[in-house]
Amino acid sequence: xxxxxxxxxxxxxxxxxxxxxxxLHWFPGHMNKGLKQMQRKLKSVDCVIEVHDAxxxxxxxxxxxxxxxxxxxxxILVLNKKDLTIRSLLPKIKDQLTSEGVQNVIFTNSKDQHxxxxxxxxxxxxxxxxxxxxYNRSEELDYSVMIIGVPNVGKSSLINMLRSRNMNIKHALPxxxxxxxxxxxxxxxxxxxxxxxxxxxxxGILEPSVSDIEMGLKLALCASLQDHLVGEEIIADYLLYWxxxxxxxxxxxxxxxxxxCDDINKVLVTGSIKLNRVRxxxxxxxxxxxxxxxxxxxxxxxRAFRTGELGxxxxxxxxxxxxDRQENVxx
Ligand SMILES: Nc1nc2c(ncn2[C@@H]2O[C@H](COP(=O)(O)OP(=O)(O)OP(=O)(O)O)[C@@H](O)[C@H]2O)c(=O)[nH]1
Ligand SMILES: [Mg+2]
Numbered sequence: 001x002x003x004x005x006x007x008x009x010x011x012x013x014x015x016x017x018x019x020x021x022x023x024l025h026w027f028p029g030h031m032n033k034g035l036k037q038m039q040r041k042l043k044s045v046d047c048v049i050e051v052h053d054a055x056x057x058x059x060x061x062x063x064x065x066x067x068x069x070x071x072x073x074x075x076i077l078v079l080n081k082k083d084l085t086i087r088s089l090l091p092k093i094k095d096q097l098t099s100e101g102v103q104n105v106i107f108t109n110s111k112d113q114h115x116x117x118x119x120x121x122x123x124x125x126x127x128x129x130x131x132x133x134x135y136n137r138s139e140e141l142d143y144s145v146m147i148i149g150v151p152n153v154g155k156s157s158l159i160n161m162l163r164s165r166n167m168n169i170k171h172a173l174p175x176x177x178x179x180x181x182x183x184x185x186x187x188x189x190x191x192x193x194x195x196x197x198x199x200x201x202x203x204g205i206l207e208p209s210v211s212d213i214e215m216g217l218k219l220a221l222c223a224s225l226q227d228h229l230v231g232e233e234i235i236a237d238y239l240l241y242w243x244x245x246x247x248x249x250x251x252x253x254x255x256x257x258x259x260x261c262d263d264i265n266k267v268l269v270t271g272s273i274k275l276n277r278v279r280x281x282x283x284x285x286x287x288x289x290x291x292x293x294x295x296x297x298x299x300x301x302x303r304a305f306r307t308g309e310l311g312x313x314x315x316x317x318x319x320x321x322x323x324d325r326q327e328n329v330x331x
Contacts, residue, residue, distance in 0.1 A: 002048055003107060003212045004249075005247075005249050005252070005259060005260050005326065006247075006295075007244075007246075007247030007266070008145055008264070009051065010244070010246040010260055011259070012241075012245055012260075012262045013241055013244070013245075013262055016081075016213065016214045016217065016233070016238065017217075017219065017238055017239060017241055019230075019234055019236050019238075021209075021210045021213060021216070023181070023216075023229065023230050023231065023234065024205055024210040024213065024216030024217065024219075024230060025208075025209060025210050025216075025227065026179075026225045026226065026240065026268075026329070027206060027207075027208045028180070028207075029206050030084050030180070030183045030203055031075070031203060031205045031206065032206055032311060033184070034183070034185060034202060034203035035064065035205050036211070036284045037184065037185040037202075038069060038146065038148065038185060038202050038205075039068060040067070041146065041185060041200060042069060042072060042073065043155070044137070044147070044301070045072055045143060045144045045145060045146040045200065046073065046074070046124060046130060046134055046137055046140075046143050046144050046145065047074045047121055047143070047145045047146075047202065047252065048065075048069055048070050048073045048074070048075050048076075048145070048148060049075075049076045049078055049125075049134070049145055049146070049147050049158075049199075050065060050070060050075060050077050050148050050149055051072070051078045051147060051148070051149035051153045051154055051155045051156075052077065052078070052079055052080070052082050052149055052153050053079070053150075053222045054080060054081050054082040054084070054085045054090075054093075054107055055079050055081065055084055055085045055154045055222060055313060055314060055315045055316070056077035056218050056315050056316050057093045057246050057314075057316055058081050058093075058096070058097075058098065058316045058317070058319040058320075059215050059218050059219075059316050059319065060150060060215050060218060060219045060222075060224065061150070062150055062205055062207050063077070063207060064150075064205065064207065064208075065149075065205075069146075069148060069150075071300055072197050073132075074103040074104075074128045074132045075102075075103075075104065076105075076106060076121075076124065076125065076128065077097065077102050077105050077106070078106050078107075078108055078117070078121070078158065079093070079106070079107045079108070080107075080108045080109070080110055080114075080151070080154040080157075080158060081109065081110075081154060081228075082107040082109050082117065082155055083109040083186065083308070083312075084273050084306075084308050084312060084313070085113070085114065085303065085312055085313065085314050086312050086313070086314045086317075087312070088128065088170065088192065088315075089320065090107050091312055092320060093105075093320070094107075096320065098138070098319055099109045104124065104128065104331075106121055106124065108121070108154075108158065109159045110157040110160075111157065111161070112152045113164075113165060114179075114234055116206065117226060118158075118161060118162065118165060118239060119165075121162065122166065122191075122192060122197070122317065123174075125143070125145065125193065126197075129143050131232065135149075141195065141196065142196040142197070142198060143195055143196065143197045143198070143207060144188065144197075144198050144199075144200065145197060145198065145199050145200065145243065146199075146200045146202065146280075147159060147199055147200065147201055147202060148202050148205070149204060149205075150204050150205065150206055150207065150219065150224045151179035151180055151181075151203070151204025151205075151223075151225070152177070152178065152179040152180075152181075152204060152221075152222070152224050153204065153223045153224070153294075154175075154203060155182065155202065155204065156173040156174065156175045156181065156182055156201050157197045157203055158174060158241045159172070159173055159189055159191060160173055160175065162191040162192075162199070163189060163190070163191045164296060166191055166192045166193075167190070167191065167192065167193060171296060172189055173186065173189065173201055176284060177223065177306075178223065178226060178227075179223055179225055179226050180203070180226065182201055182202065182203045183203055183326065184202040184203060185200060185201075185202050185203070186200065186202070188200055189201065190200065206219070206224065206225070211269070217234075217238040218238075218315050218316075220234075220235050220238070220294070221235055221238060221239055221302070221305065221306075221315065222306075222315070223241075223306060227299070227302065232295050232298035232299050232302060233268070233295065233298045235298070235302050236264055236268065236297075236298035236301045237264040237299065239302060239305055239310075240262065240267055240301075241262070242313075242315065244260055244262055244309055246317065248310070248311050248313065250309070250310045250311045251267075251301065251304075252302055254274075254301070254309065254310065255267055255269075255271035255274055255275075255297075255301065256270050256271060256273060256274025256275070257270050257271075265294070266303075267300055268292065268294040268297045269292045269297075271297040271300070271301065272292030272293060272296075272297045273292075274295065275300055276296055277292070277293045277296040277297045277300065278290040278292060278293055279291050279292075279293040279296075280289065
């Protein structure tokens with residue numbers, strides 16, 4: 001069982017692994033171009049929906065959005081992938097965001113047709129737009145909404161799901177588990193008929209420079225950066241650090257360990273046996289030898305976090321301003 005170990009019995013690292021900021025920086029040409037396209041299109045939208053990952057509600061939102069895109073129009077923050085985080089903490093997250101000035105927060109799972117947050121999004125959107133000053137667009141009967149956010153948070157999936165829910169039309173936009181699937185500002189996609197609501201998909205855009213290493217590592221763990229740019233072993237090491245720090249020990253069984261361990265090399269080597277991830281190499285004397293494929297094991301460990309196999313996790317749990325925030329770390 002994952003909970004049989006007592007976190008107090010171990011002296012785990014207290015500090016986040018050090019990583020060069022260069023590894024956590026990703027601002028390719030399509031992001032720069034996309035941002036400019038988005039700024040140009042802003043005039044013709046009624047509302048901006050910012051999608052972010054519910055595992056990091058207080059971390060990694062792009063400040064460029066706040067400064068240039070969301071200030072000018074009504075704004076809804078959709079915290080997506082709620083299925084991967086701790087359900088009981090959602091109300092506290094919402095309260096904290098509200099106290100920080102984010103008025104409209106909705107939690108969604110864009111892979112679930114029956115998600116309550118998805119159901120509530122359309123009426124909420126219509127309400128917010130109706131009650132807003134539409135400036136140059138007051139004559140328009142159609143509603144136009146821009147979907148923005150950092151890469152891989154589920155922007156395209158959200159549009160697809162709304163479209164198939166409301167109009168019974170199957171998926172229109174490409175989605176994928178790696179960052180950077182949507183590369184340019186797309187044509188408008190209709191997601192509702194009465195009233196006509198159109199959504200504008202956009203490429204995920206990161207901050208041009210990393211302001212905080214742990215924030216960059218959290219974004220990497222949530223796949224907002226491409227894994228190979230950061231390094232799979234580095235991402236796995238941050239994951240291990242986080243899991244140990246928070247007494248979340250499902251990884252112990254998953255990696256075939258006897259007890260929690262804070263050394264990523266040992267974890268990956270042991271994991272290579274449990275997960276059967278070995279590489280064949282030829283020795284200097286010509287003999288074939290099997291060696292642990294640590295990069296592949298790191299990938300498997302990261303994937304297990306991303307699919308929820310290592311537990312439902314709120315990576316920002318330390319940023320929750322509540323005395324009782326530690327009570328539900330283990331889901
Ligand atoms: N578990 C879970 N996975 C989701 C959810 N929404 C999207 N995904 C997955 O997350 C990955 C990214 O989804 P996309 O819709 O391509 O994300 P995006 O924000 O459009 O990504 P970019 O276009 O690269 O910026 C895909 O593998 C989706 O299947 C969700 O609510 N829960
Ligand atoms: Mg996309």
